[in-house]
Every structure is written in C-alpha cells, then in structure tokens.
Amino acid sequence: MHEVSICEGILGVIEDQARTLGFTAVRRITLEIGAFSGVEQAALRFGFDAVMRGSVAEGALLEIIDLPGRARCYDCEDVVDIMDRLACCPRCGGERLLPEGGGEMRIKDMEVV
C-alpha cells in the first residue's frame, strides 16, 4: 500500500481538528486498521514519523488497533472472521470468500494538549 499517502491523510485530519478544536500538540493517536486494508504497519510507522515532523503531531505515539477480517463464504453463505485474505472458510473449508469487513483505515481518537 501507499503508506506515505495514508500518513498524509492522517495529518490532514489532525490539522483540521487542530484548527477547529484549538489544540497545539498531539501526544498519542489511535488508529483502527483492518486485516484487509492492505496497510503494511511497519511502513506506516516509518512514514508516520517522517510525515508528522514539523507538525502538531511531531513525536506523537502511534497506537494501532488491529481489526479482524470478515468475509462472506460463497459456498456455505455464512459470514466468518478470517485474518488472512487467502484463508479457507473455517466452517466449510470453502475457498470463495468475499470480504465484508476488515478494510478499515480509521482514526479512532487522539490525546491532545
């Protein structure tokens, strides 16, 4: 994935919030990242520090909550939790699974001063 674009998206949201809510520094930011979002977390952390430099979020702690992948099985029609995109259906062993959740890339909350 395009982790620096993602970090620029995060910075955009932070700057909007800083303008409207009037805080001057972000201590911690918590993201929710789905298993099927395509985000490579190591690259995201690297990009985060680089992109936040010089902003209100410079040095902020990045916390990531992993959300599970959810998919509909086109063999047994059930909706199941899977962590790997190529996993088989845990109920029937079917291989044709279409994601219904797990693509999340959300900012949950921030600790600011």
Add this chain to the structure above:
Amino acid sequence: MCTVCGCSGTVTFDAASGQSHSHSHAGAHSQTHDHLHFGMGAAGVSVPGLSQARIIAVETDILSKNNGFAAANRRVLQAMGAYAVNLVSSPGSGKTTLLCRTIQMLGAAPLAVIEGDQQTSNDAERIRATGALAIQINTGKGCHLDAEMVGHAMGHLALKPASFLFIENVGNLVCPAAFDLGEDAKVAILSVTEGEDKPLKYPDMFTASKLAILNKTDLAPHCDADLAAYEANLRRINPKIDILRVSARSGEGMAQWVDWLRARHMEKTLGRPVAQMHGTGKTS
C-alpha cells in the same frame, strides 16, 4: 479549461513529501519458513497522559479527504448521466491499446479519457490520435491517481452529457485499489503473460473490481497460459467478478466488452439491472 485554476494541458502533481513510497522493513515482523510477514507486530502501548491532556474522539476515515472528492466527482457524473470506468492493472497489460480499440468500436458515443502516468503524455497522445478527447495527468512520484486529481482533470474536459469517462490509472496493482475516484466501476486488466497466480498475490485490486479483462488472449498459446486457472483464481478472490477474455490486438472479446459497457451505462441511467447480449461467463 479548468474552473479551479484556469490552466490547460498536462496536469502535474508532485508527492508533497518527496518520498512517496518508503518501505521500511525494519519494524516488527515475524519470520516463518521461507518467507517474511510484515505488519503483524503487536500494537503500540499507550502512555497515560498528563493532567492537562484530553482525549478527542475522532472516528474519521483516514482517506476521508479523498472520499469527499470522490463523492463530488460522483455527483457531477450522475448529474451528467455519464458512466465512469477506472481501468487498473500492472504496467503494460494493454490498457491504452484496449482503450484505443474501444473508442473505435463505440463510434459516435460521447466519451472522454483521463490518462494517469508518473511521466510522459504518450498515452494521452495515443488516445487523441483516435480523435477522442483526452487529458494526461502526471503524478510525478505518486503511484496512483486520487479523486482530487481526477476532479481537476474532469474540470478540464468538456464532458458531454451521457458520456463514457475512461480513467486509465497508473500501472500499479496495489495502491489504486484503495483510492476511490468517484468511478462507477473499477475494471482490472490482467494480461495472460503475467502469471495465473496474480489475483492471489494482489487480491485487493481484484476484490475492488466489477470486471476483470483477461487480455492478450492471442498470446495464450505461445506462453502456455492456462486461462481456466486465471479465471478460477479471479473467482476465488472475488466470487462476484465478471470476467471477459479479450485480445485488444486481434479483437477477440471486444464486442462483449463494449456490450458490458453499454449495459452498465444503461443500468445506471435506468436504475435497474439490464440483460446483455453476450455473457460474461459467470457461473453463479
């Protein structure tokens, strides 16, 4: 002319940070057997805040800015009765060749093309040589089009009512999957020389696409391509995907592709499903 800036010609976007694609593999990763998995490390640990700190609930999508531009593009297209296709693939799968032939086959239907590449206006020139309206976006270091770029380009195109808008994305099987441009459908082009396992290796793009075009079928006999295996892997990743076998060179399958486009456009106009002349080989 663009209503945003009044400029014309090639639109150039530079990645703001100048380091658009850093891949640090120095972070937490687990090593199993013969390959490495990245991005599976434990989540960071929160430090309790000092007394004057406060917690703000944000609950906002990280790509909300892009999604806002995409929604605006979608409203413009809807108001004009236009149908927009976002063509995604790895470099060289035949997007521009397919588009040139599609334009010839669509004949008098109004249409326009937005070409996305990191550098050069070669592809827009190839499109313009067919007589069609085209604009080139150069993304510089950027490896995908975003909705703001496309909205800007749409402002430059004198899009006619009830047009097809074809957006050829930057050749890249990864990033464009995540960026909604306001299109009605993503169409993935996969050429038969790329390898049967590509849908499994790059699932996001094929999950996000309504149609997969298996292109360059004229080459299949020369490279032992197993077309059934391509299709099985596409359906494993996306059981709902439509699939067409096409050769943009010989013309095989082009009529079905043009039918597919016309049927989807009519569905959007009528707001209900439309049967189409040629099938897409869907089994369920």
